[in-house]
Amino acid sequence: MAGSEECGYFGSYLCFLGGATALYYLLKWSWMTWQGVKVYMLSNIWQTDLREYGQWAVVTGATAGIGRAYAIELARRGLDIVLISRSQEKLRRVSDDIESRYRRQTRVIQADFTEGHSVYPAIADQLKGLEIGILVNNVGMNYAGMLVNYLDVPDPEKRITEVINCNILSVTQMSRLILPQMVERGKGLLINMSSEAGSQPQPMLTLYSATKIFVTYFSRCLHAEYQPRGVTVQCVTPFMVSTNMTHNIEVNPLVKSASSFARDALNTVGYSSFTSGCITHALQHIALTIFFPGWLRLSPFCVHRVEKFAQEMKQQIEARMAQCQKKQE
Ligand SMILES: NC(=O)c1ccc[n+]([C@@H]2O[C@H](COP(=O)([O-])OP(=O)(O)OC[C@H]3O[C@@H](n4cnc5c(N)ncnc54)[C@H](OP(=O)(O)O)[C@@H]3O)[C@@H](O)[C@H]2O)c1
Numbered sequence: 001m002a003g004s005e006e007c008g009y010f011g012s013y014l015c016f017l018g019g020a021t022a023l024y025y026l027l028k029w030s031w032m033t034w035q036g037v038k039v040y041m042l043s044n045i046w047q048t049d050l051r052e053y054g055q056w057a058v059v060t061g062a063t064a065g066i067g068r069a070y071a072i073e074l075a076r077r078g079l080d081i082v083l084i085s086r087s088q089e090k091l092r093r094v095s096d097d098i099e100s101r102y103r104r105q106t107r108v109i110q111a112d113f114t115e116g117h118s119v120y121p122a123i124a125d126q127l128k129g130l131e132i133g134i135l136v137n138n139v140g141m142n143y144a145g146m147l148v149n150y151l152d153v154p155d156p157e158k159r160i161t162e163v164i165n166c167n168i169l170s171v172t173q174m175s176r177l178i179l180p181q182m183v184e185r186g187k188g189l190l191i192n193m194s195s196e197a198g199s200q201p202q203p204m205l206t207l208y209s210a211t212k213i214f215v216t217y218f219s220r221c222l223h224a225e226y227q228p229r230g231v232t233v234q235c236v237t238p239f240m241v242s243t244n245m246t247h248n249i250e251v252n253p254l255v256k257s258a259s260s261f262a263r264d265a266l267n268t269v270g271y272s273s274f275t276s277g278c279i280t281h282a283l284q285h286i287a288l289t290i291f292f293p294g295w296l297r298l299s300p301f302c303v304h305r306v307e308k309f310a311q312e313m314k315q316q317i318e319a320r321m322a323q324c325q326k327k328q329e
Helices: 002-045 065-076 088-102 113-127 156-185 206-229 258-267 279-291 300-328
Strands: 056-060 080-085 106-110 132-137 188-193 231-236
Touching (some): 002 258, 002 279, 056 065, 056 156, 065 132, 065 258, 080 088, 080 113, 088 106, 106 113, 156 206, 156 231, 188 206, 206 231
Parallel strands (some): 056 080, 056 132, 080 106
16 A cells, blocks of 8 residues: 555656656757847847947957958948958058958058967057947967877977967957956947857867867856946857868858858857857757767867878868869969
C-alpha cells in the first residue's frame, strides 16, 4: 500500500519535472525566436538613425573587406568618415569613392597597428577636434593565410606579436582614445569586430581564436560599464565573409559579401550589443553550437581531420596560385 503511494508521489514528481522542463525550453526558444525576429528582421524595417551618435565615424582596417564595407555603409547613412589603414594609396581610393558617391567628408590616417604602442599618439593627434560618434574597431589579421599548427606559424617571433598588436592592442587603445569624448557627451557607439572563431576554441587557428575571445569579453564588459553612461559597445561575431582574409571565397547562402554583411550588421545597432551580424550567420552559430560543440572540436579525432583538411586546402591554394602565375606569364 505504502509502496504504491510512494510510486504515485514519484510519478507526480516526474510529471512536474517534465512539465517544468518543457515549459522552460518553450519559454527559452520562444524568447530566442522573438529576439531573432527583432534583431535580424524588424531591424531591417526600423533602423536606428546612426547620425544621432555624432558627426564622425572612425573605421580601422578601412580599405578592404568588412572595414571598407562598414565605412561605405556608414557614409551612405550620413556620417563623415575617418579611414585608418596601412596603405596611403588604398586610403585615398576609398576616400575619393566615399566623397564622390555620398558627398560626405573623409579623413585618412595611415597607421600600421602591428607596430604596437608607437602608433597611437599620432592617431590621437589627427583625431583631435572631431566629434566622433562611432568607432568601428575592425582591423584584424590571422597569423597565416590558412589553418596551421601553432609551431608552424611563419616567422613566429615577429608574427605572434604582430597579431596580438593588431587584434587586441588596437581594440583596447583605440577605445581608450575615443571613449572619453563619448562618455562626456553621454552618447556613442563602439563596434568591435570579433569572430565566430572566438565563440568556441578553434584549434589550427589557436592565436586568432584566442585574440577574438579577448575582443568578445572586452566588448561585453565595456558595454556593461558604459551603457549606463550612454555608450553602446556592440560586439560582432561574423562567420565567413568573402574578403581577402578568406581568399575571396565565393559568396553563397552561408558566405556573405562584405557589403551585404555590413548593411545587415549595422541594422542590428540599437537592437543587440552582441550579434552574429546577420541571420544566416546567427543560424550557423546555433547549428554549430548544437552539432559541433567545443568539446568535439577539441577532440583528437576532429583536430586530426582539420589538419588533413588544412593540408588539402594548402595544396589547392598553391595549385591555384601556380595557375594564376602561369596565366600572367
Ligand atoms: N572575413 C571573414 O570571414 C571574417 C570573419 C570573422 C571575423 N572577421 C574579422 O573582421 C575583420 C576584418 O576582416 P576582413 O576579412 O575584412 O579582412 P581583410 O579583407 O584582410 O581587410 C583587412 C583591412 O585591414 C587593413 N589592415 C590589415 N592589417 C593592418 C594593419 N596592420 N594596420 C592597419 N590596417 C591593416 C587592410 O588594409 P591595408 O592593407 O591597406 O592596411 C584592410 O583594409 C577582422 O577583424 C577579422 O578578424 C572576418
